[in-house]
Amino acid sequence: MSEAASVEAIVLAAGKGVRMGRIKPLVEIDGRPALARVLATLRGAGMKRVIVILGHRADEIQENIDLADCVVAVNGDYESGMGSSLALGIGLVSEDSVGFLVAHADMPYVREETVRSILKRARTGAKIVAPTYKGARGFPVYLRVDCRDALLPTLTGEVGARDYIAKHEHDLELIEVDDPGATIDIDRPEDVIGG
Secondary structure, three states, rough: OOHHHHHEEEEEEEOOOOOOOOOHHHOOOOEHHHHOOEEEEEEOOOOOOOEEOOOOOOOHHHOOOOOOOOEEEEOEEEEHHHHHHHHHHHOOOOOOOOOHHHHHEOOOOOOOOHHHHHHHHHHHOOOOOEEEEOOEEEEEEEEEEHHHHHHHHHHOOOOOOOOHHHHHHHHEEEEEEEOHHHHHOOOHHHHHHOO
């Protein structure tokens, strides 16, 4: 694989954010919505094709964030959980893509360097790659496209790729990163740093 363009990103932004009490993709962090920060990080790391999966309050998110250069899909079944959103995103990955990076709109503190490190490992042919920070596994997670057929049936409820990865630990490569943002999600108002 010669460049990051052959890896695509799937950004999950469909959930209700009940514990946050606000629309998580629109939570402002340093003057920018969380989802906009995630997209800027992915673009800055060289991601060319970004798929955004919306659900809860999709119209409001699209009115407030410029998604013109993204592939956008709305999950009508988002209340069934993250699994259905990830399945929808995987279905939109290009035929010629070698793999996809799974990112979350509620993880806006991930650094570009972390994304680049994962893409670098993906370019060497890794099947599954995840960052770790001080022993905690984080996001974004890369999966090679040949994981797709076995992964899709496991995507139910709030279970993303976790169960699939647990059963394929032998294919998982962990990269230690100096990035606490790889493990921080904004589930509650107190999780927002600089907001």
